[in-house]
Amino acid sequence: MADTPQKPLKYRSQAWFDNPANADMTALYLERYLNFGLTRSELQGGKPIIGIAQTGSDLSPCNRAHVDLVKRVRDGIYEAGGIPLEFPVHPIQETGKRPTASLDRNLSYLSLVEVLYGYPLDGVVLTIGCDKTTPACLMAAATVDIPAIALSSGPMLNGWYKGQRTGSGTIVWMAREKLATGELDYEGFVELVATSAPSTGFCNTMGTATTMNSLAEALGMSLPGNAAIPAPYRERGQMAYATGRRIVDMVKEDLTPSKIMTRKAFENAIAVNTAIGGSTNAPNHLNAIAAHLGIELTVADWEKHGYDLPLLVNLQPAGEYLGEDYHRAGGVPAVVAELIANGKIHEDCITANGKTIGENCKGQFSWDRAVIREFGKPMKEHAGFKRLSGNLFDNAIMKTSVISEEFRQRYLSNPKDPNAFVAKAIVFDGPEDYHAHIDDPKLSIDENTILFIRGVGPLGYPGAAEVVNMRAPNYLLEKGIRSLPCVGDGRQSGTSGSPSILNASPEAAAGGGLAILKNGDMVRIDLNKGTCDMLVSNEELEKRRAELEKAGGYKVPPSQTPWQEIFRKEVGQLAEGMVLKGATKFQRVAKT
Numbered sequence: 001m002a003d004t005p006q007k008p009l010k011y012r013s014q015a016w017f018d019n020p021a022n023a024d025m026t027a028l029y030l031e032r033y034l035n036f037g038l039t040r041s042e043l044q045g046g047k048p049i050i051g052i053a054q055t056g057s058d059l060s061p062c063n064r065a066h067v068d069l070v071k072r073v074r075d076g077i078y079e080a081g082g083i084p085l086e087f088p089v090h091p092i093q094e095t096g097k098r099p100t101a102s103l104d105r106n107l108s109y110l111s112l113v114e115v116l117y118g119y120p121l122d123g124v125v126l127t128i129g130c131d132k133t134t135p136a137c138l139m140a141a142a143t144v145d146i147p148a149i150a151l152s153s154g155p156m157l158n159g160w161y162k163g164q165r166t167g168s169g170t171i172v173w174m175a176r177e178k179l180a181t182g183e184l185d186y187e188g189f190v191e192l193v194a195t196s197a198p199s200t201g202f203c204n205t206m207g208t209a210t211t212m213n214s215l216a217e218a219l220g221m222s223l224p225g226n227a228a229i230p231a232p233y234r235e236r237g238q239m240a241y242a243t244g245r246r247i248v249d250m251v252k253e254d255l256t257p258s259k260i261m262t263r264k265a266f267e268n269a270i271a272v273n274t275a276i277g278g279s280t281n282a283p284n285h286l287n288a289i290a291a292h293l294g295i296e297l298t299v300a301d302w303e304k305h306g307y308d309l310p311l312l313v314n315l316q317p318a319g320e321y322l323g324e325d326y327h328r329a330g331g332v333p334a335v336v337a338e339l340i341a342n343g344k345i346h347e348d349c350i351t352a353n354g355k356t357i358g359e360n361c362k363g364q365f366s367w368d369r370a371v372i373r374e375f376g377k378p379m380k381e382h383a384g385f386k387r388l389s390g391n392l393f394d395n396a397i398m399k400t401s402v403i404s405e406e407f408r409q410r411y412l413s414n415p416k417d418p419n420a421f422v423a424k425a426i427v428f429d430g431p432e433d434y435h436a437h438i439d440d441p442k443l444s445i446d447e448n449t450i451l452f453i454r455g456v457g458p459l460g461y462p463g464a465a466e467v468v469n470m471r472a473p474n475y476l477l478e479k480g481i482r483s484l485p486c487v488g489d490g491r492q493s494g495t496s497g498s499p500s501i502l503n504a505s506p507e508a509a510a511g512g513g514l515a516i517l518k519n520g521d522m523v524r525i526d527l528n529k530g531t532c533d534m535l536v537s538n539e540e541l542e543k544r545r546a547e548l549e550k551a552g553g554y555k556v557p558p559s560q561t562p563w564q565e566i567f568r569k570e571v572g573q574l575a576e577g578m579v580l581k582g583a584t585k586f587q588r589v590a591k592t
């Protein structure tokens with residue numbers, strides 16, 4: 001038999017399906033993919049094979065719209081000359097997964113990397129939506145670096161109760177207070193919370209989902225306008241079709257994630273995060289995506305590029321409106337246009353449609369100034385995250401823009417030092433301790449208390465729990481004290497509007513200063529200097545350190561599953577994106 005000449009393969013999928021130089025394996029790879037009706041001309045006709053990473057399922061209601069949307073994605077892929085192959089992604093439902101969905105972000109990432117690397121895929125449509133699904137998909141696309149485009153499931157329709165908008169997540173914080181004070185019973189509580197979820201889709205508030213979908217668009221990883229279209233709208237199906245069409249051309253152009261998600265694109269996303277009032281989970285997720293691209297993005301970058309910008313989007317929890325209003329007002333392109341007009345965006349960043357973000361968004365504008373404000377007439381100035389550090393931790397973040405007037409009066413009213421306060425610490429070890437004791441009068445929690453929670457970081461509560469925003473004791477709520485300052489080594493739900501100090505790194509379980517804080521210690525927080533310190537002598541701190549070491553360090557509960565155990569061995573801290581430490585050295589693996 002004559003030697004078959006080796007010609008360069010046009011697409012990586014041809015190494016599996018159409019590679020005469022490796023006839024044995026090609027036949028083996030090919031035959032099983034024919035067995036459900038695909039033809040040789042489809043798989044060997046020089047067409048790109050496009051993966052559709054399906055995150056929707058009955059276990060993932062926020063992303064379930066994708067089960068139907070992918071039909072339009074497939075239509076688009078076929079029409080543009082590609083062949084779609086859909087496959088499931090490990091589910092991550094924020095409101096369903098115990099102990100926390102955040103534990104599964106890195107697991108979903110790992111498994112998606114294996115799929116994208118190990119199967120005959122030339123490009124991929126990432127179906128994003130619920131909080132962690134977006135970073136998990138973008139992290140994997142970053143590592144493998146085959147052309148990728150994100151399609152959102154879209155927010156739910158607006159929730160309504162007695163003529164008022166009820167926003168997902170945000171309503172829970174309010175309803176919990178009403179339940180605690182007896183204003184609502186159990187039935188009334190459940191009914192009120194359920195009004196906020198009137199259709200398929202993800203949280204309709206500016207929680208972590210709308211934040212991360214908006215930032216995926218700001219990074220350039222989806223088509224313009226993708227993030228905000230509500231899940232049930234006709235435009236959502238049309239966006240799915242356009243996304244399917246576009247990924248085929250992205251493969252032909254070899255427009256890979258590393259060409260789109262550059263350092264400048266991350267700086268754009270940080271700016272957009274401030275303007276939309278984005279979730280405090282965004283730094284963790286974006287720092288993680290960047291780490292997988294070999295870009296060092298730090299908590300300091302968030303303050304540097306985001307703190308001084310204004311909040312423009314009037315969505316709950318910071319404002320009044322919800323997802324449908326955000327879309328009608330113009331969504332991400334309208335927000336980016338405001339930032340461009342004020343010189344706050346790197347306009348030359350390339351995006352998924354092959355145009356720059358400047359070309360896509362310049363000249364777009366808000367159709368409703370109540371929802372998306374003008375840059376010069378914002379909801380709040382200096383609305384980004386502040387970085388804090390001190391003897392309790394090296395890095396933590398605070399969304400200072402959600403500090404209420406009541407809070408300011410109580411804590412920040414010293415005319416000589418208007419941005420600093422000193423208060424007494426009460427410390428809880430994990431959520432169980434907090435729930436069991438928050439209302440205990442013996443702790444003497446009063447209006448001059450800072451609530452701390454530790455043992456809830458990536459190691460302490462594997463994945464890091466969303467529990468830092470703690471309510472005040474019932475007896476203070478009844479007195480009208482609605483919130484106390486909260487600090488912790490865990491996270492806070494993006495749908496909560498509390499001015500907490502979050503993501504403290506290193507966490508107590510990794511040897512951070514929080515581990516040696518005691519009830520009754522005085523703590524000083526200075527928002528001007530960006531410091532948070534326990535006012536305890538160095539001698540005493542050393543003594544406590546020695547005692548803790550003798551006791552074998554800060555104790556965490558045992559792991560409940562094999563993945564929790566593996567996660568704890570491999571994971572880094574929240575400030576660095578909580579990535580699996582060994583994973584970030586693998587970059588652009590599709591080329592290897």
Ligand code: FES
Binds near residue numbers: 202
């Ligand atoms: Fe899934 Fe909020 S719970 S988006």
Ligand code: MG
Binds near residue numbers: 131466493494
């Ligand atoms: Mg959440």
